[in-house]
Amino acid sequence: MDTAMEAGSEASRVRVEGVWKVFGRRAAEARDMAEAGAGREEIREAVGSVVAVRDVTFQVSPGETFVVMGLSGSGKSTLVRCVSHLIEPTEGTVEVCGTELTQADSATLRDLRRRKMAMVFQHFGLFPHRTVVDNVAYGLEVQGIDRRERQERARELLETVGLEGWGDHHPQQLSGGMQQRVGLARALAVDPEVLFFDEPFSALDPLIRRDMQDELIELQMRLRRTLVFITHDFVEALKLADRIAIMNDGAFVQVGTPVEILTDPADDYVRAFTQDAPVVKVLQACSVMRPLEGTEVDHGWPKVSETTPLEAVLPHLLGSTDPVLVCDEQEAPVGLLHGDEVAGVISPDR
């Protein structure tokens, strides 16, 4: 939690504080029961309403990927809709790019959505009556940009997501993975600072899902946007996140970096996820390494890149007692991996 606070102390892109969402009547009563520690079922039976999000607070810094991970019914989809203000939170404040949404009038909110944020949906939310290029251009059309310009921009973005030549098809003629690329291109078309992803890859089959995750990581390295990413897939969360929030029964159970979650799970609920995670495949060198910070290095030590998965690092560590050097794209050393530390992360009784 400390790191979360530190990350937010800078000018944060998304700031969420004390957000509650209660569906149904008698919201205040339901909220009080929840504060007193009552579970969701208990509250539903007593007052008939559902507490979907309870007292959630977090901040996301510029360029950070913040992943909210939870099982179905944990309230994660409701949370992302509260943050993007597709639904009104019952209580609490939400700030995006410095604008307080809870107090904004509809014109301000609309303006913010047109320029600063965008969302990618679980079932793509593509418009079946529009061609792919008109789908991508939709955000620009809503802003009133003329046809030629918006089409040109849309075609550029289709190229970015690898769909050049598909612009004149209709979305339903494309495969699921391609459809979600259209969804991504459509979100990127308005050049948003903050992107919301509501389980964008869960409707795709596993191989396509992995490709899409890799492409998103690559895209994010280039574009450095602020991402709020919702998923029910713990492995996906580990792979994409700078920080992960584990959500259960409407509340955050733990917030931390992937390594923190793996090495120091807050409770049995979180531990249950970490136990089955293929840690060595998912974690990359950069997320486990100790930053150099002036430490002397020996250039004879084995070198790996930042994005190398741990399983590819292990042979180096097992073969000798030397640490492994982690280098950035310019081959400059940025961190060190020590055998005992890595062992701490991957051991089953961490």
Next chain:
Amino acid sequence: MTAVDGVRPGAGGLRAAWRGGPARFALVLGGMILLVAAFRILTDFGVFPESWNIGLADPIDRARRWLITNQNSHWLYTVFLNPLTDTMDWAIRRLESLLKWLPWYCYPLFTGLGLWWTRGRIAGALGLAGVTLIGVLGLWNEAFATLALMGVAVLVSMAIGIPLGIAAWHSDAVARITRPTLDTMQTMPGFVYLIPFVLLFGFGRVPAMISTVIFALAPVVRLTEVGLRTVPQSTVEASEMFGATERQTLRLVRLPQARPAIFAGMNQTTMLAMSMVVIAAFIGAGGLGQVVLQAMRSINVGKASEAGIAIVVMAIILDRFSTGVATADPGDDLPAIRWLAVVTAVGAVAGGLAGLNEFPKALGWRFAPYVNSLTDWARDNLYDIGGSGIGTGPFSDFVTTQLVIPLRELLSSGIPWPAMIGIGVVLGLWARGPRLAVGIGAALAAIGLLGMWELSMDTLAQVLLAVAATLAVGVPVGIMSSHNDLLRTALRPVLDFFQTIPSFVLLVPVITLFHVGRIPGIIASVVYALPAAVHYTDLGLRRVPTETHEAAESFGATRAQRLRQVEMPLAAPELMVAVNQVIMLILAMVVIAGLVGGGGLGLEAVRGLRRSDAVGRGFEAGIAIVLLAAILDRLTRAVADRLRPPAAV
């Protein structure tokens, strides 16, 4: 063993059996028989007493006389109704004269091109031939009259219906009003809409148009609303997330996605308008309906067939075109169609200026004489084949004396009226609950108080017989078609055809064979309702999931067992919907059959439309028809709901 011992059919099991299906229904039935017996033995009630007639006819006749005398002086007319009448009449006239100004050849050509564009080359060629046929039969002017009246009615329906549908989607308050209103409007036979407007406007095209608009409005409103409601939420959210205003989302996302539904609504509205415009001949709408009506009155079957065929051709063309518009994809033919359309348009204007508007007489050909001689032959040879006592005549007589009259007697006097109301109440209680029971009781009592008891029971008897006959044929055919894709494919166009043609036209071939009387009415309604019975039975059985079939099969169930124990129970609600549809279609037809001597409420309503001194009685008959329709509709729908398995929690 202990496990088996544990499952004893306790009180709970008995209560479940008691609540559910057959046992309870048998009890209800037994109770009703006891009720009738008790009334018959202990009292001397019979037909609903005539002295209780509240005499609604007199004030209505007085109102009618008052309206006629004040038509040119009272503010209701001078300020409101007359300008409205004039405007609508003007619009119809303008459209008609425009239609007549254009040269005759542009109609077959434009129709052919339109159908080519929406449905392909063969449909285009058939459309061209069909329109030419109307001209060949010498019904050009009548067809224009029908088309103009219908065109204006459809335009007005769209202009009202689409915004109303949007309003009903947008506001739950509006939907709460429109939905039950539309439901009620759709259960009423089209015919009864004519009565109040004749009262208010007299005879002519304007009351015809207004009743057509009201009759045809429901589908476009309903489907616009449904279309908008079923737009996937995710696309709406996506639009909102891009900062679209509500208007932008409606225009760019919701309406385009609702388009297929709205088009379907427009198609249904057009078809309803078509059938109503034909029926509206009863109140002087003119056009093709008028030709059929007059020919039928003078038993000129040949003439009636010609006009009937013209109506059917028009209906089919309109249906094919309007169902095809939403999905039109002419592919490679598009340039040719465009080019030809431009040429035809130029030719149309040129021909119009040159005054080539009359369909050339040289192309005329009539088949009426042949049909008439066929009718004569049928009368001489089929009515009573060789004096053997076999033929349509004896068949009619047999059905009339052995089935129709006994059933009518049973319903109107055999069952004492309080017992009849009691039966209605008990059925209502069984099917849904106290509210429906009270409603049915009140409606039956109101029929009695209107002095329409005997006529209503006459109509009810005809309806019940027709329903029985329709289901006896339709359900087995539906079952066969659900098991046999080949049969289904073969039946499809036949069913489509019968569902497209306006009800009124069906009377023509039937009176060819059966003359006038109750039997042709009943037979026409059976023919009219049969497609619905087959279609819904087939649909219901096909909705039974494959996995359920396979499960039953894996337990070694025979085909008959599967049908009886699995498919029929699962399809039961759907079958009840079939019964509901069949009843409503038959009631609508039986009422129209009043024209060909069907008797009952229909005859009374027809008389009311024809003779100014019978308007009051006609009005009463109209109300009785509406009440009867409401009772039968609610009751069958309640039973359908009962049969539905409990919804998932």
